[in-house]
Amino acid sequence: MEWLKETLEITTDGKGLYPFTPQIQSSLHDWEVQAGMVHLFIPHTSASLVISESYDPTARQDLEAFLEHLVPEGQSWYRHTLEGRDDSPSHMRSILTATSLSIPVDEGKLSLGTWQGVYVFEHRARPHRRNVLLRCLNVR
Amino acid sequence: MEWLKETLEITTDGKGLYPFTPQIQSSLHDWEVQAGMVHLFIPHTSASLVISESYDPTARQDLEAFLEHLVPEGQSWYRHTLEGRDDSPSHMRSILTATSLSIPVDEGKLSLGTWQGVYVFEHRARPHRRNVLLRCLNVR
Amino acid sequence: MEWLKETLEITTDGKGLYPFTPQIQSSLHDWEVQAGMVHLFIPHTSASLVISESYDPTARQDLEAFLEHLVPEGQSWYRHTLEGRDDSPSHMRSILTATSLSIPVDEGKLSLGTWQGVYVFEHRARPHRRNVLLRCLNVR
Numbered sequence: 066m067e068w069l070k071e072t073l074e075i076t077t078d079g080k081g082l083y084p085f086t087p088q089i090q091s092s093l094h095d096w097e098v099q100a101g102m103v104h105l106f107i108p109h110t111s112a113s114l115v116i117s118e119s120y121d122p123t124a125r126q127d128l129e130a131f132l133e134h135l136v137p138e139g140q141s142w143y144r145h146t147l148e149g150r151d152d153s154p155s156h157m158r159s160i161l162t163a164t165s166l167s168i169p170v171d172e173g174k175l176s177l178g179t180w181q182g183v184y185v186f187e188h189r190a191r192p193h194r195r196n197v198l199l200r201c202l203n204v205r
Numbered sequence: 206m207e208w209l210k211e212t213l214e215i216t217t218d219g220k221g222l223y224p225f226t227p228q229i230q231s232s233l234h235d236w237e238v239q240a241g242m243v244h245l246f247i248p249h250t251s252a253s254l255v256i257s258e259s260y261d262p263t264a265r266q267d268l269e270a271f272l273e274h275l276v277p278e279g280q281s282w283y284r285h286t287l288e289g290r291d292d293s294p295s296h297m298r299s300i301l302t303a304t305s306l307s308i309p310v311d312e313g314k315l316s317l318g319t320w321q322g323v324y325v326f327e328h329r330a331r332p333h334r335r336n337v338l339l340r341c342l343n344v345r
Numbered sequence: 346m347e348w349l350k351e352t353l354e355i356t357t358d359g360k361g362l363y364p365f366t367p368q369i370q371s372s373l374h375d376w377e378v379q380a381g382m383v384h385l386f387i388p389h390t391s392a393s394l395v396i397s398e399s400y401d402p403t404a405r406q407d408l409e410a411f412l413e414h415l416v417p418e419g420q421s422w423y424r425h426t427l428e429g430r431d432d433s434p435s436h437m438r439s440i441l442t443a444t445s446l447s448i449p450v451d452e453g454k455l456s457l458g459t460w461q462g463v464y465v466f467e468h469r470a471r472p473h474r475r476n477v478l479l480r481c482l483n484v485r
Contacts, residue, residue: 066206066346068381068484070449100208102244102340104382104447108458110398116304118250118296123285127293128300130282135275135415142410145403153407156398160408164396165447167244167305169210169338176338178248198449198456200382202342202482204208206346241348242384242480256444258390258436263425267433268440270422275415307384307445309350309478316478318388342482344348 067203069096075195077112077187080151082125085197086183089168089175092199099173101204105166105197111155111188112195113162119182132158132188155188162186170201207343209236215335217252217327220291222265225337226323229308229315232339239313241344245306245323245337251295252327252335253302259322272298272328295328302326310341347483349376355475357392357467360431362405365477366463369448369455372479379453381484385446385463385477391435392467392475393442399462412438412468435468442466450481 073088089103107114118124136157138150145153166183169176177183185195213228229243247254258264276297278290285293306323309316317323325335353368369383387394398404416437418430425433446463449456457463465475 066208068346070380070451100210102342104449106447106449106456108456108461110396110404110458110460115300116250117300118285121285121287123287124250124293124296127283127285128296131276131293131297134280134282136411140414142414143407145398145401145407147401147403153404153411156404156408157411160395160397160442162300163304164443167246167307167447169244169246169340171210176246176248178250180250181248200449202382206348240350242482255440256390257440258425261425261427263427264390264433264436267423267425268436271416271433271437274420274422301441303444307386307447309384309386309480311350316386316388318390320390321388 069201069203071199073197073199075185075197077195078192079190080187081129082184082186084119084182084184089183089199093170093173098170098201098203099205101170101202103168103170103175104200107164107197109195110159113159113164113186114166115162115184115186116181117184118180120180151190158188209341209343211339213337213339215325215337217335218332219330220327221269222324222326224259224322224324229323229339233310233313238310238341238343239345241310241342243308243310243315244340247304247337249335250299251329252325253299253304254306255302255324255326256321258320260320291330298328349481349483351479353477353479355465355477357465357475358472359470360467361409362464362466364399364462364464369463369479373450373453378450378481378483379485381450381482383448383450383455384480387444387477389475390439391469392465393439393444394446395442395464395466396461398460400460431470438468
């Protein structure tokens, strides 16, 4: 068994879902991994990871609007407002979604479902450069 | 160390929690795994994974009702309605729960807590056949 | 590759976030792990795991208040009330946050972001002794 690692960089331009499945796939290809496990970890507290519908853009728009409804900005009881209106909501949105994800690899590819894509969910209004730590256990 | 894999099939009959702990346990038994890690991944965007109370059926009923309240169908701002009223809500419910889960194995068994069970959470009204990818790192 | 295991004990005193990053770090130090993966699993249905802001205490207070707003106690439709008003909400809060988390280890340390801390999120009002199962794959 072999341990492989890389840090992916995802540039975000405001709140929303940013797909990066091809970047993971490209690392697997470079490493010539056939089977094993990919572990993703996002070292941020105001952006998170999700796997969701990758085909119809309206599905993505609904997910983005959904978090705005579920975790609205500007609630009177928010105390943590030092870095702006989107500060506390960004931490709340992060704990409701994922900080780490593990995806099987088979026949050289992520074993995602037909409609699944891997996304960084940016919860901040301003542009950011986000890291995703990619670790892979290559089992042969 | 040894890498073991299988695809579990879980038949669902409308929205709700479908337990499958015994199916995982059965694979571990067949493989004669003593210790290691089980990784579960669901390759669907309208069903997800949860670990929760397995003893009292009212706990399950409350969890099912909770998601109906938290992510109601038929909101006026939903755009992704091509596949029905439960389409967009099913993706929302999926990102709030889990797509991947990792559970330790010790002494030949999943190290779940006394009251914990592993479930597929079906978010679609119609019956489905769902896959769960089971991967196991057998450490001895 | 080497497989290491330990059970961490976290004492909670009512609802809220309890940090335990140093306990994980201490195990890694004792084991002399340089690189690999840490897997955390909480074998409880009324407490969960989150990674979030560790610097400003108001961020923590907002996260705690947020779950009270999102999953209020005493809803008329709750059926699972045998063990008290916080019983069903504790399971709901658990499935919205994490039961398992995987964090990369590099240069002998958890590869957390600058502001990230690892927490047990206690969802019960009364004091508890919670276990967290720590598993580590040491890759060299």
